Amino acid sequence: MPAPLLVLTDFTPAADAALQYAATLAAHLQLPLVLLHINRTSVFDPETFTGKIPHRSESEIALALDERIQGLSVPAVPAMMTGRSTNAIRGIVAQHQPALLVLGRPGAAELPAELVSTTSLNLLSEIQYPLLIVPATTQHQLPQRLVLAADNNSFQLAPSARPVQSLLNALQTPVTVVHVAEPEDNDSCHAALASVQRAGLLADGQHPVSTHGVRNLDIPRGLEQAVRETHADVLVLIARRHNVLGRLFHRSVTAQMIRQTQLPVLVLPTL
Incomplete structure (x- = not known):
């Protein structure tokens, strides 16, 4: 089985846009996808009590993953982990050996740009894997240059x-x-x-x-x-x-x- 593209999702519009872009690439490259959601439920998570992390049950998460996979034209498997983001991603990376990680970049109104870049580079330094960061406004088409x-x-x-x-x-x-x-x-x-x-x-x-x-x-x-x-x-x-x-x-x-x-x-x- 060829190395998949690992797409991170939090079910936001930016993550959905990144998934569609990754699916376009995967269809051309004949690669499968792994769609990963990390369920951050620890009381020690600094955002647990801010309301920024929607609290979903495992069945709700599974349904949301399945809904997104059903709409794709390429093979994809869902993955769900609980815990600190980088540790969870490291485990999935070890299991699936993806070609690269794909994540969406929200607009500035949704998330400060500084937080986007800091999170991306922290992920890069801890996981040491290629990252494809896709702005929410990206067209779902193959790159031309x-x-x-x-x-x-x-x-x-x-x-x-x-x-x-x-x-x-x-x-x-x-x-x-x-x-x-x-x-x-x-x-x-x-x-x-x-x-x-x-x-x-x-x-x-x-x-x-x-x-x-x-x-x-x-x-x-x-x-x-x-x-x-x-x-x-x-x-x-x-x-x-x-x-x-x-x-x-x-x-x-x-x-x-x-x-x-x-x-x-x-x-x-x-x-």
Whole structure:
């Protein structure tokens, strides 16, 4: 059985949108889905008494999972766990060995953007698995062009992220490697492309790869400019481990792009 896409759901509109996007990808890639709900019922959960966590019985959760799976065009299995989110996800990951994790990103009115990026990077650091973060407004269609942001420094993908190469090949979507340079620097992408290829991404020539240099003092703004200029609909980010684990990780480029971009963001962990 091929590695599935693991979709996290809390039954909100953002989670439902992420599920539909994941189902579109899975149908094209011929992959199954695992739909996971984590039932957080502990009195030690800091949000238990805030009203933010709907209290559902196991039968209600099972029904909600089944309703969503019945509407899909790809094979899917439900999963329900109780307990701390990262521990529950780690257990499901060990059981199903998914290709990547998919989660929805609510709008700012529903959840603070800072909390979205913090939760995403905490999950990334603890689970060390590729994350696909899907904004609630994302169209349910296959990506037409991916932008992969890279600097000139070498990196090594975490073992869990290496199969992403096969997914990118199977999508057959054109990829643009983007490098953001300071205004006075050379915006050539040769070194950035070489670092990506040394890491094992885009190395086999099975899909079109181009480069696009941007000059901007602010890297997130430069990436947004590159996304507009290349008409990309998915952004791929390399999450360097020291940025994810550092005390100021919420200021990292990865965190900022998760917060502000309106595209799905695929974040790949590194060693």
